[in-house]
Amino acid sequence: MDASSGPPTARSDDGRSFHVPGPVEGFVVGALVVVDDGERRQLGLVEQFDEERGSLRGRLLGVLADALLDTRATAAFASATVAAVDPDSVDLLHTATGAALEVGTDLIPPGGPARLLPHRFNRHTFWCGQSGSGKTYALGVVLEQVIAHTALPVVVFDPNSDFVRLGELNPGASGPTADALRERDIRVLRPNVDGAEPLRARFVGLPMASKAAVLQLDPVVDRLEYNAIVHLRDVLDTNDLGAVLPTLRSSDDPAHRELALRVENLGLMEWEVWAGRDRAATDVVDDRPDATVLDLGGFSTPEQQLVVALAVLDELWARREERRPVLLVIDEAHNLCSPLLDSPLAVAVRERLVQIAAEGRKFGLWLLLSTQRPSKVHPGIISQCDNLALMKMTSPIDLEGLATYFGYAPTALIARSPWFRQGEALFAGGFVPAPTLLKMNARVTPEGGVDVPVPLR
Structure with a gap:
């Protein structure tokens, strides 16, 4: 049906979506429409438009009745007229869904917030x-x-x-x-x-895996140093890295000394990120x-x-x-x-x-x-x-x-x-x-x- 012979006619077999066979003019994808089968008015959304055939498909959003939109109730119909939405129906959609944060202006008619x-x-x-x-x-x-x-x-x-x-x-x-x-x-x-x-x-606030990531330690490739921080868990969970570094340097354990060298070579103590006080x-x-x-x-x-x-x-x-x-x-x-x-x-x-x-x-x-x-x-x-x-x-x-x-x-x-x-x-x-x-x-x-x-x- 073209625009000169009356409003387009829609059909819904499942009560969730609707189809207008076309040819249809004046509707775009994203537009809200009012679908009226004589028994009820429903709010719908145009989701697809076939430019070759002029047909459109959409989904039903709710039933309009008594100045309310019931988003829980949509119904099938054999034939219904499709018309452009009015601003009041858009407001009912916002109220029904709880849309309250105004962030812009709708670019699809009828516009509004x-x-x-x-x-x-x-x-x-x-x-x-x-x-x-x-x-x-x-x-x-x-x-x-x-x-x-x-x-x-x-x-x-x-x-x-x-x-x-x-x-x-x-x-x-x-x-x-x-x-x-x-x-x-x-x-x-x-x-x-x-x-x-x-x-x-704070370094002390990081979990063990994240401490290892800061130190660029791989549990397999750097297994000796990684194992050292595992055994130092209690110390590293209660002391800043700077407080532990002198102990690592003076340790008899080669893995501890390697760990100290890693900290120094990475320049970790010069990072301004550490909280200190x-x-x-x-x-x-x-x-x-x-x-x-x-x-x-x-x-x-x-x-x-x-x-x-x-x-x-x-x-x-x-x-x-x-x-x-x-x-x-x-x-x-x-x-x-x-x-x-x-x-x-x-x-x-x-x-x-x-x-x-x-x-x-x-x-x-x-x-x-x-x-x-x-x-x-x-x-x-x-x-x-x-x-x-x-x-x-x-x-x-x-x-x-x-x-x-x-x-x-x-x-x-x-x-x-x-x-x-x-x-x-x-x-x-x-x-x-x-x-x-x-x-x-x-x-x-x-x-x-x-x-x-x-x-x-």
Whole structure:
């Protein structure tokens, strides 16, 4: 039926999906529609459009009745009209699903606010977009909403110092989000910034396997030295490495002296990462502030970034049975999650993240991973993510992989990613009422890292 002969007619045989044979005009993938069979009105989502035949397919989201949307009840029908959704029905969808975090403006008619479901951050989230897409800025918008309007503690692993100003407000910032952020406890830990709370880790707090990773010890290749730290477990669990070093140097055991040489040759005692008398990052995270930003980029060597990341992840995993929820935001996740990383420290961090991705959800350890290159993140982590935020992405390899991993995101919407403008995104999965194309809102806090402009005459 074409547009001139009346509204299109849909059919549903299973009460879950619907089909409009076409030809149909005026509907796009991602659009919400109202399906009316004369007995009931149902809210639906267009998920597929056959351009050759002009037909479309979609799924039913719930029954509209008495100014409510019942998402638990959908029904089959032999024939029903399909019409564009009205703003009131969109509001009913947000109310029914608990979508309360306003992060942007919906780009598909009828428009209106785009909102996320705060309670569905209890699933892992994958966030991606190429350089220049606005990925980091947009992530800041979402973090502001989570910190301001939920009680979920957030820990940000920040390798580029992009979120170090999350505890500040832009001049003139106002409204409920700004007001709430003023009251939040946001801690920013930095390695070498005067006046800032120091970002540190304790060697004694690491489990044995992580201590070995810091020392670059392999249990087989370096079996004598590794065996030495196994027998020194009690000493290394109660004393800083610097306090143990003189004893190792003066020992009659050759393995102890070799271990001392290893510590000195690696320059471990010159690392600024060790806590000494300062509080360690694990102590601050244990205080459970509303947000903790770990400025990893301030260290002089990447190994020290990995030590802090490993210390925090190990501690949270060791205490997982306490079931204290926390959202772990890993910015530039390819730096910590790449399958190509092969140093002992990098492998230890990645494997801990793989473990948290696979098993952490039931303990309240939830990941939000942000990256420019999905293909450089370990597939065992991506496959565990139930939420997707996709910004501009032109790499065919990455887009193909995303379509494979995130089957709940309509393929046609993923395919539009190369033409997204800066700040535009596709959100799909459990943390959004339905797959949504949106333009992100402005932030109320300043972005820490911004592009350096090209000098002009």
